Amino acid sequence: ANTALKTFGKIDILVNNAGILTQALIQDMSEDMWDDMINLDLKSVFLTTRSVVNQMIAQKSGRIINIASQIGQKGGYELSHYAAAKAGVIGFTKSIAIELGKYGITANCIAPGPIETEIIAEINENWKKNKKEELALPRFGQAYEVAPTAVFLAAEPDGNIYTGQTLGPNSGDVML
Numbered sequence: 001a002n003t004a005l006k007t008f009g010k011i012d013i014l015v016n017n018a019g020i021l022t023q024a025l026i027q028d029m030s031e032d033m034w035d036d037m038i039n040l041d042l043k044s045v046f047l048t049t050r051s052v053v054n055q056m057i058a059q060k061s062g063r064i065i066n067i068a069s070q071i072g073q074k075g076g077y078e079l080s081h082y083a084a085a086k087a088g089v090i091g092f093t094k095s096i097a098i099e100l101g102k103y104g105i106t107a108n109c110i111a112p113g114p115i116e117t118e119i120i121a122e123i124n125e126n127w128k129k130n131k132k133e134e135l136a137l138p139r140f141g142q143a144y145e146v147a148p149t150a151v152f153l154a155a156e157p158d159g160n161i162y163t164g165q166t167l168g169p170n171s172g173d174v175m176l
Contacts, residue, residue: 011062018045019040020036022037042084042085053100056100056105064107070111074173108153108163108165114128114141116142128140141169149167
């Protein structure tokens, strides 16, 4: 945050997009695997947001966009730690939307479905095959298909009255 402030003078948009993905059944999951997931996929969102929010409050504006996952909405086989972290991101986002709205700050989530990224490359092939068969659009998305959602939420007037929302470019994996 300090580098961004020194370079640009202010922070208007924060996108929290760090994440890892590992697999294990709950009975086989180590505490370290759980902690690594929670620290990177959830705690990092808190720490990064906390580092910029006072500056956004002072300027009375800002857009916070957190990348969650459809797994945080519905769970996933061998992904209980990932589901917990991403559900936490969704709950955190709703809470800060309530807290920060009075300062002109919006907070939203994007909960993509499986997207062809380095993270999904780590998942076993059987899981990927089964997941594609479950999707209404039976294919994984591409990053360039998700990015416009973030642009929409960050843009004016497009994202002006969206806050506390979870948008789901997920090939029909979650339909709310």
